Amino acid sequence: MTGWSDGFVAVDWGTTNRRAYAIDAAGAVVDEFEDDTGVLSVPTGGFDPALGVLRDRFGAQPMLLAGMVGSNRGWIEAPYVPCPATLADVAAHLCWAEPGRTAIVPGLSFVGGDDADVMRGEEVQILGVQALGLVAEEATICHPGTHAKWIEARAGGIARFRTIMTGELFSLLRQHSILAPMLKEPATPGDAFLAGVDRALAGEALAADLFSVRARILLGIGQAADAGSYASGILIGSDVRSGLATARAGEEIAVVGRPSLTSLYAAAIRRAGHGAREIDGAAAFVAGMRAIAEKIG
Amino acid sequence: MTGWSDGFVAVDWGTTNRRAYAIDAAGAVVDEFEDDTGVLSVPTGGFDPALGVLRDRFGAQPMLLAGMVGSNRGWIEAPYVPCPATLADVAAHLCWAEPGRTAIVPGLSFVGGDDADVMRGEEVQILGVQALGLVAEEATICHPGTHAKWIEARAGGIARFRTIMTGELFSLLRQHSILAPMLKEPATPGDAFLAGVDRALAGEALAADLFSVRARILLGIGQAADAGSYASGILIGSDVRSGLATARAGEEIAVVGRPSLTSLYAAAIRRAGHGAREIDGAAAFVAGMRAIAEKIG
Numbered sequence: 001m002t003g004w005s006d007g008f009v010a011v012d013w014g015t016t017n018r019r020a021y022a023i024d025a026a027g028a029v030v031d032e033f034e035d036d037t038g039v040l041s042v043p044t045g046g047f048d049p050a051l052g053v054l055r056d057r058f059g060a061q062p063m064l065l066a067g068m069v070g071s072n073r074g075w076i077e078a079p080y081v082p083c084p085a086t087l088a089d090v091a092a093h094l095c096w097a098e099p100g101r102t103a104i105v106p107g108l109s110f111v112g113g114d115d116a117d118v119m120r121g122e123e124v125q126i127l128g129v130q131a132l133g134l135v136a137e138e139a140t141i142c143h144p145g146t147h148a149k150w151i152e153a154r155a156g157g158i159a160r161f162r163t164i165m166t167g168e169l170f171s172l173l174r175q176h177s178i179l180a181p182m183l184k185e186p187a188t189p190g191d192a193f194l195a196g197v198d199r200a201l202a203g204e205a206l207a208a209d210l211f212s213v214r215a216r217i218l219l220g221i222g223q224a225a226d227a228g229s230y231a232s233g234i235l236i237g238s239d240v241r242s243g244l245a246t247a248r249a250g251e252e253i254a255v256v257g258r259p260s261l262t263s264l265y266a267a268a269i270r271r272a273g274h275g276a277r278e279i280d281g282a283a284a285f286v287a288g289m290r291a292i293a294e295k296i297g
Numbered sequence: 298m299t300g301w302s303d304g305f306v307a308v309d310w311g312t313t314n315r316r317a318y319a320i321d322a323a324g325a326v327v328d329e330f331e332d333d334t335g336v337l338s339v340p341t342g343g344f345d346p347a348l349g350v351l352r353d354r355f356g357a358q359p360m361l362l363a364g365m366v367g368s369n370r371g372w373i374e375a376p377y378v379p380c381p382a383t384l385a386d387v388a389a390h391l392c393w394a395e396p397g398r399t400a401i402v403p404g405l406s407f408v409g410g411d412d413a414d415v416m417r418g419e420e421v422q423i424l425g426v427q428a429l430g431l432v433a434e435e436a437t438i439c440h441p442g443t444h445a446k447w448i449e450a451r452a453g454g455i456a457r458f459r460t461i462m463t464g465e466l467f468s469l470l471r472q473h474s475i476l477a478p479m480l481k482e483p484a485t486p487g488d489a490f491l492a493g494v495d496r497a498l499a500g501e502a503l504a505a506d507l508f509s510v511r512a513r514i515l516l517g518i519g520q521a522a523d524a525g526s527y528a529s530g531i532l533i534g535s536d537v538r539s540g541l542a543t544a545r546a547g548e549e550i551a552v553v554g555r556p557s558l559t560s561l562y563a564a565a566i567r568r569a570g571h572g573a574r575e576i577d578g579a580a581a582f583v584a585g586m587r588a589i590a591e592k593i594g
Contacts, residue, residue, distance in 0.1 A: 080515075080516075109512075109515075109516055111516060111518065114492075114496065114518075115509065116509055116512040116513045116515075116516045116518045116519070117508070117509065117512045118511075118512045118515050118516065147475075147508060162505050163505065163508040163509075163512065164502060164504045164505045164508065165474075165504045165505075165507050165508045166504055168474055168475060169466075169504055172469040172470070172473055172474060173469070175473070176469055176472070176473055177462075177465060177469060178444075178465060195411075199411070204539070205461060205503070205535060205536070205538070205539030206502070206503045206504065206535075207461045207462045207463055207466055207503065207532070207535065207536065207539075208459050208460065208461040208462075208539055210462050211414070211444060211460040211461065211462045212412065212413055212414065212460075214415075215406075215413040215414045215415045215460065216413045218377075218406075218413075218415050219377075219406055219408060219413045219415065221408065221411075221413045222413070235504070238502060238503075238504065239502070239504065241502070242501070242502030242504075242505055
């Protein structure tokens with residue numbers, strides 16, 4: 001068996017796809033692989049062969065898996081590590097699918113009063129951003145996506161976080177709602193997007209602002225071609241307004257994720273008077289997995 | 298041709314169904330009919346035969362149609378009457394499909410600054426509530442539904458209104474979202490509903506509160522059986538919080554619509570410290586159509 005310090009394979013295994021990175025002893029990514037074998041496409045009992053595809057590709061190296069593969073819909077359920085949690089806490093609670101050889105990174109939970117939240121996958125990127133020294137000891141980190149996360153990072157760990165269903169709501173509205181025919185155009189961070197952000201930052205109710213997308217077009221105030229960006233601005237603006245509520249005045253926010261999304265969030269965050277620094281989620285993921293693997297040996 | 302004062306047929310013709318009421322010279326409902334011939338099910342050129350079904354049932358009496366039948370997806374588009382609008386304004390802008398015999402009630406629009414909104418169908422119920430003398434000269438009226446309306450009623454008319462997509466969002470979440478498997482149970486105005494209302498009234502972000510429905514169950518804080526009521530409480534609580542923003546302190550709110558929905562809204566409105574009076578939407582519709590018909594002759 002090869003040791004972890006000789007290199008390993010890091011796998012970001014999500015709901016609808018997975019992406020694997022071969023990382024050498026020096027920490028460099030020397031090979032990548034991606035397919036659409038997300039956990040929802042793997043039948044009961046199908047994770048051994050699904051992992052086999054990666055073994056065939058990468059050989060006998062140790063593997064570290066993160067994301068929904070560790071959920072109750074995944075391979076083996078890796079119990080949530082409660083926040084506040086550090087890199088060391090996460091590394092100490094790896095779930096070993098194959099002892100010494102294949103481990104699953106646990107997700108994080110937060111419970112405080114009546115609040116309850118969970119994440120699974122994003123924590124690796126956040127720990128990676130911290131390992132790379134890209135944020136201060138105390139920082140607000142935004143991770144946009146289907147379920148956007150706003151993280152309060154503290155002293156090399158994650159103190160608490162909140163999930164906002166922005167991406168999923170936008171997808172539902174685009175596919176199934178009365179607004180669907182108006183939301184075909186992709187959102188871009190231009191004037192219509194910023195008008196939506198402004199509207200949301202002013203603090204109206206999200207579900208009322210959304211209907212205005214339709215009413216504005218019916219009454220000739222809004223342009224149909226802009227509606228996708230305007231609606232995106234409303235949703236992301238509402239998300240950012242809520243997320244910034246716990247940030248320090250003027251704090252620069254680290255925005256980690258897919259560049260197409262981080263650019264929209266960064267525009268909205270700047271509109272709200274904060275600095276924004278975009279960080280590529282794939283690079284943060286690799287850094288986080290390296291940092292966890294170093295704790296193994 | 299029969300005159301309007303001898304009786305007429307009032308038709309509430311919506312997106313997915315229609316309901317007709319034969320009203321006699323004394324204003325009493327003497328016959329009712331309902332089918333699922335909503336405007337979306339009527340093909341191009343199909344409104345004459347669709348109306349024929351009503352003619353066969355009710356004879357040659359005058360007909361007054363309201364709702365989406367007057368939209369750009371309906372029979373004949375009846376242009377919106379801008380707010381502020383009174384009963385007389387609406388009656389003066391009927392769209393005559395068959396001169397003297399068959400008229401369509403126009404919807405209302407509101408434009409103010411960057412705000413724009415439309416309604417089509419609910420205005421009849423609101424005017425009916427006013428005609429019945431059920432609200433004061435100045436009143437806040439809530440009309441829950443797929444697209445909930447909050448109306449500022451003034452001096453026998455409608456000064457302005459806002460639409461909140463509460464019902465549609467709940468339906469999208471129930472049918473298509475990650476929360477769908479948890480939202481099978483119907484919402485009831487009990488403790489779980491009120492807990493959701495309280496959460497929304499506290500002013501968190503709607504899209505964050507919604508994800509908590511899932512996280513609470515995953516972490517054992519919430520019960521799966523209660524999730525539908527809790528999520529409904531969050532959505533209706535957010536709606537009510539926004540709608541009450543322009544109501545007078547302690548004002549009793551008239552809640553007009555289907556009793557299954559008005560009971561949930563009334564519970565949320567009372568939770569927010571206001572009185573609530575439930576009014577059956579069907580009775581309000583008939584009263585509104587009678588009041589409009591009286592203006593015809």
